[in-house]
Amino acid sequence: MLATATQRKIRSNLKICKPRLPSAMTDKIFCEKHPFAPSIANCSKCAMALCGMCATYTDDEVLCEDCTEIRAAEKYVSKQTSQLQRSSKPAHVEPLQTKPDEPAYRKKAGNQQTLQWGVTILASGIIAYQFLFASRTDFVPMDAAAIAQQNAVAPLASCISIFREIGSLLRTNQLPDESLRCDQSGTPNIISREGGDIKISHPHPDFYGYTEIYVSRSNPEPTLIE
Numbered sequence: 001m002l003a004t005a006t007q008r009k010i011r012s013n014l015k016i017c018k019p020r021l022p023s024a025m026t027d028k029i030f031c032e033k034h035p036f037a038p039s040i041a042n043c044s045k046c047a048m049a050l051c052g053m054c055a056t057y058t059d060d061e062v063l064c065e066d067c068t069e070i071r072a073a074e075k076y077v078s079k080q081t082s083q084l085q086r087s088s089k090p091a092h093v094e095p096l097q098t099k100p101d102e103p104a105y106r107k108k109a110g111n112q113q114t115l116q117w118g119v120t121i122l123a124s125g126i127i128a129y130q131f132l133f134a135s136r137t138d139f140v141p142m143d144a145a146a147i148a149q150q151n152a153v154a155p156l157a158s159c160i161s162i163f164r165e166i167g168s169l170l171r172t173n174q175l176p177d178e179s180l181r182c183d184q185s186g187t188p189n190i191i192s193r194e195g196g197d198i199k200i201s202h203p204h205p206d207f208y209g210y211t212e213i214y215v216s217r218s219n220p221e222p223t224l225i226e
Helices: 005-013 065-087 104-134 144-171
Strands: 190-194 197-201 212-216 223-225
Touching: 144 197, 144 212
Parallel strands: none
Antiparallel strands: 190 197, 197 212, 212 223
């Protein structure tokens, strides 16, 4: 199809815009990586044109980024090689210096000191042995009253522990089970209410030489009355 006059006019006005450098910059050399940045130096290793952002200055040369990494690797390898060469050299060994023989009087004094220490340790052991066996007393059998008193202490302590557990339950507004009682008692504990308070007593406190053993919600710690 033939293009109309309007289409030909539009096509004639369309132009492809290409970036052009100013006339004053056409005679300059630009950086390889930054085409609009003027070059200030060339890489000493690969001769690449470099701008101020790309140039790396060392003591004796100017390098690009790639050549800087290569030069650093070369220096590292050279340093490691020199260290390995130095470590491979045989180490200097100092001759062993022998101590002169000690005088005879020093050897004799050392033997006497060892003998004194041995006598001291032996004497300490004898004294400790005598003290241990001298302090031991002969066994004296207990009379019947002392044995009975000793046998009554353990059941009482166990019963107090049970009543302390009952008091903990009362403090949390719980009633203990009937099985929670002292072993010496064949009957359940006595439960009484006084106002808003609950009191639990031992049915036979005379087993332990007391007239009353009890706990309550207001006083959960066991109370013993003679």
